[in-house]
Amino acid sequence: MRLTVERGAFLKSLNHVQSVVERRNTIPILSNVLIDAQKDRLSLMATDLDIEIVESLEAEISRPGATTVSAHRLYDVVRKLPEGSQAQLDANGAEGHLRLNAGRSKFQLTCLPREDFPAMTAGNLPHHFGIDAADLRRLIDKTRFAISTEETRYYLNGVYLHAFKGKDQALLRAVATDGHRLARFEIPLPEGAAEMPGVIVPRKAVQELRKLLDDATGPIEVAVSDTKIRFAFGSVILTSKLIDGTFPDYQRVIPSGNDKILDVNASDLAEAVDRVATISAEKTRAVKLNLERDRLTLSVVNPEAGSANEELPVDYGAEPLEIGFNARYLLDILQQLDGSEAKFLLADAGSPTVVRDAGEGADLSTLYVLMPMRV
Amino acid sequence: MSGFCRDCLAPASPGARRCAACGSPRLLFHEEMDALAIAHLDCDAFYASVEKRDDPALAHRPVIIGGGRRGVVSTACYVARTYGVRSAMPMFKALKACPDAVVIKPNMAKYRDVSRAIRTRMQALTPLVETLSLDEAFLDLSGTDRLHGQCPARVLARLAKEIERDIGITVSIGLSYNKFLAKVASDLRKPRGFAVIGRKEARDFLRERPISTIFGVGKVTGGKLSARGYQTLGQLQDADDKTLLRDLGPSGPHMAALARGQDARRVTPHAPAKSVSAETTFEYDLAKHAELEPVLWRLCERVSARAKLAGIGGQIVTLKLKDRQFHTETRRHTSERPTQLAGEIFKVAHALLVSRAEGMPYRLIGVGISGLSPADACDQPDLLDKDEGRAARAERAIDKLRERFGDAIIAKGRSFKQT
Numbered sequence A: 001m002r003l004t005v006e007r008g009a010f011l012k013s014l015n016h017v018q019s020v021v022e023r024r025n026t027i028p029i030l031s032n033v034l035i036d037a038q039k040d041r042l043s044l045m046a047t048d049l050d051i052e053i054v055e056s057l058e059a060e061i062s063r064p065g066a067t068t069v070s071a072h073r074l075y076d077v078v079r080k081l082p083e084g085s086q087a088q089l090d091a092n093g094a095e096g097h098l099r100l101n102a103g104r105s106k107f108q109l110t111c112l113p114r115e116d117f118p119a120m121t122a123g124n125l126p127h128h129f130g131i132d133a134a135d136l137r138r139l140i141d142k143t144r145f146a147i148s149t150e151e152t153r154y155y156l157n158g159v160y161l162h163a164f165k166g167k168d169q170a171l172l173r174a175v176a177t178d179g180h181r182l183a184r185f186e187i188p189l190p191e192g193a194a195e196m197p198g199v200i201v202p203r204k205a206v207q208e209l210r211k212l213l214d215d216a217t218g219p220i221e222v223a224v225s226d227t228k229i230r231f232a233f234g235s236v237i238l239t240s241k242l243i244d245g246t247f248p249d250y251q252r253v254i255p256s257g258n259d260k261i262l263d264v265n266a267s268d269l270a271e272a273v274d275r276v277a278t279i280s281a282e283k284t285r286a287v288k289l290n291l292e293r294d295r296l297t298l299s300v301v302n303p304e305a306g307s308a309n310e311e312l313p314v315d316y317g318a319e320p321l322e323i324g325f326n327a328r329y330l331l332d333i334l335q336q337l338d339g340s341e342a343k344f345l346l347a348d349a350g351s352p353t354v355v356r357d358a359g360e361g362a363d364l365s366t367l368y369v370l371m372p373m374r375v
Numbered sequence B: 001m002s003g004f005c006r007d008c009l010a011p012a013s014p015g016a017r018r019c020a021a022c023g024s025p026r027l028l029f030h031e032e033m034d035a036l037a038i039a040h041l042d043c044d045a046f047y048a049s050v051e052k053r054d055d056p057a058l059a060h061r062p063v064i065i066g067g068g069r070r071g072v073v074s075t076a077c078y079v080a081r082t083y084g085v086r087s088a089m090p091m092f093k094a095l096k097a098c099p100d101a102v103v104i105k106p107n108m109a110k111y112r113d114v115s116r117a118i119r120t121r122m123q124a125l126t127p128l129v130e131t132l133s134l135d136e137a138f139l140d141l142s143g144t145d146r147l148h149g150q151c152p153a154r155v156l157a158r159l160a161k162e163i164e165r166d167i168g169i170t171v172s173i174g175l176s177y178n179k180f181l182a183k184v185a186s187d188l189r190k191p192r193g194f195a196v197i198g199r200k201e202a203r204d205f206l207r208e209r210p211i212s213t214i215f216g217v218g219k220v221t222g223g224k225l226s227a228r229g230y231q232t233l234g235q236l237q238d239a240d241d242k243t244l245l246r247d248l249g250p251s252g253p254h255m256a257a258l259a260r261g262q263d264a265r266r267v268t269p270h271a272p273a274k275s276v277s278a279e280t281t282f283e284y285d286l287a288k289h290a291e292l293e294p295v296l297w298r299l300c301e302r303v304s305a306r307a308k309l310a311g312i313g314g315q316i317v318t319l320k321l322k323d324r325q326f327h328t329e330t331r332r333h334t335s336e337r338p339t340q341l342a343g344e345i346f347k348v349a350h351a352l353l354v355s356r357a358e359g360m361p362y363r364l365i366g367v368g369i370s371g372l373s374p375a376d377a378c379d380q381p382d383l384l385d386k387d388e389g390r391a392a393r394a395e396r397a398i399d400k401l402r403e404r405f406g407d408a409i410i411a412k413g414r415s416f417k418q419t
Helices: A007-018 A071-080 A133-141 A151-156 A203-213 A266-279 A327-336 B046-054 B091-097 B108-123 B152-167 B179-186 B199-207 B219-227 B233-238 B241-248 B251-259 B289-310 B342-354 B390-405
Strands: A002-006 A032-038 A041-047 A051-058 A060-063 A065-070 A086-090 A097-102 A105-112 A127-132 A158-165 A170-177 A181-188 A199-202 A219-224 A228-233 A236-241 A260-265 A286-292 A295-302 A306-313 A321-326 A341-346 A353-358 A366-370 B002-005 B027-030 B038-043 B063-066 B073-076 B102-104 B129-133 B136-140 B171-176 B194-196 B275-286 B312-323 B328-339 B362-374
Touching (some): A002 A007, A007 A041, A007 A086, A032 A071, A151 B328, A158 A203, A199 A236, A266 A306, A286 A327, B027 B194, B046 B063, B063 B091, B073 B091, B108 B152, B152 B171, B199 B233, B233 B251, B275 B289, B289 B312, B289 B390, B328 B342, B342 B390
Antiparallel strands (some): A086 A097, A097 A105, A260 A341, B038 B136, B038 B171, B129 B136, B312 B362
């Protein structure tokens, strides 16, 4: 294999693929990136056996071939090359080295044979649909904060993506929950997605995908089977295994009869919660909401640190209510709202509370459920 | 050189063999006596002493406190010790050495009461009492001379005397200028001992002592140390920090400081607990999960009861198993939410248990929680909990029943052996 590639493009692509490689690997080949030069395309591939990212870029290829080298090391080397330089890569299978020359710098990187590199057999991905990059970004951004890290509930360690028949129209829904809070976001169902199975996309795949989406525009092709999902856009393809489990019946935990309604300025509330929570105990982060007619009092009492109080004018007409929440979870949700207002639908101090985006600029496709705390 | 009689507390003149006032030979002399204030109080054969106190017929018989045929000796009285019985010795070995021994199952509730009575007396002397277990504690009596009208040594001698008179068990006291030496001293003249180690003699005194004198250096660390040529504290004293760091790692300089008689640790009352755990050794090795489960459940209940009492819960559940070869393995799981409920602890511990292949015979099982949080951070309601907290409410109802009518009033089916 012999090729010349422009440093900037090479670095960008390497950056995309190397991030899937775990820092600590017991299997050496998984630390490596596969460099495959065919015709006039150079393709880079990295995997952790659950996720595989492939990216192709233009290069001047004088002798086709393939090899694998340490992904993080190659990335660091290329990152430190002078801007605008050209990197020449040269490997002949016999040597066990990849020579990388750029200007006056010369590197010899240890290789492992390409035959050892595990390829993910994607199998047949029968369901195809296209989704706009901006929509996919929002599906992720609005829900991923609620993904559980609890290993015993592995089926919550991802975003549940599924087709849903809404009242007026068919929807594509993303749902994540950790038992403390639940986040749901929906968009009109893209064509071709109606028959897709409900799938749980693991957290790491969600994070990697989100990184790749940073500079993506236009439609993204999604292909799904029962066990895998693939996102293809531009020159990048991300394939991930799905979580093999059943996502709980989340509809059951979304209350529909909550009739105490609180309307409050979202950023005022977020700031106030953040302020009073400074006093709260590290482990509990409990903040108490005391609701009276058109008045909300936030309070925190921590025997070790002291107490805090803040009053906010709100729109509330139901009977008085005292309810506790974890300040961090409350803030997570408030930060996701696009509108100027937050609408809380409450029942009582022990029942799930619904939070909706409201006011100017509100995105009504979001819905959050927050479990109160005993305080 | 100042001195006094430990029986009547009358001053004694140096060189005297018996107290001029009461004729007792228990005289105590030390040059630095008036200047030392850190003490370690250790009850003599505590559990056995309590049992002997309550049954005078046992007074001159060998008594072993411990559980069952397969258990280990938790305490051997001084009579039993003359036969070579030691604590932590497997019971069958102890009975081989001393077939006439009276074996008594521990009555922890009683020992706790006695321990509390002793602690109350210590706390009357200084707020700085750090209890290490039911039967030992550190006391810092610095600055109490004016309050008590006498030096700490005398205060302690009187304490020992009163514990013996009023509570009916004997204690040994070590007095020095830091915790390490106080603990070493309390062990010197057991039982009914009182030993003093002063600043002047500390280093020389420690020189010839084995490295196992340092608390926490047992077989394993001791083996490592002697493999590197450290057998006595003197060898640690002589080594420089660089060598120690190289040979023994970060704990090397710390151990050497102790060996030189330097210990900056303070006596801290109620150091908060870091974990709550319970374990049990079986009568016969158990291999089947179905046999282990009821035992595990009862342990979880015990841990849970103690956690609830202390108002804490834990995020990490640890399962401990010891096999026939006395090899101990522990497995732990960290959950997102801390718990103090027996049901939740059991769920995790049971999952850890069944993740082990069935069929390996174990002699001991234990369970514990750590990563502790206050009770109000524990067991917060969960959106996805299908039974909506019913299990938790049931457990709390059981707790209430037990509080009123005793532990035996109600039990879960899973605490019984399956037949």
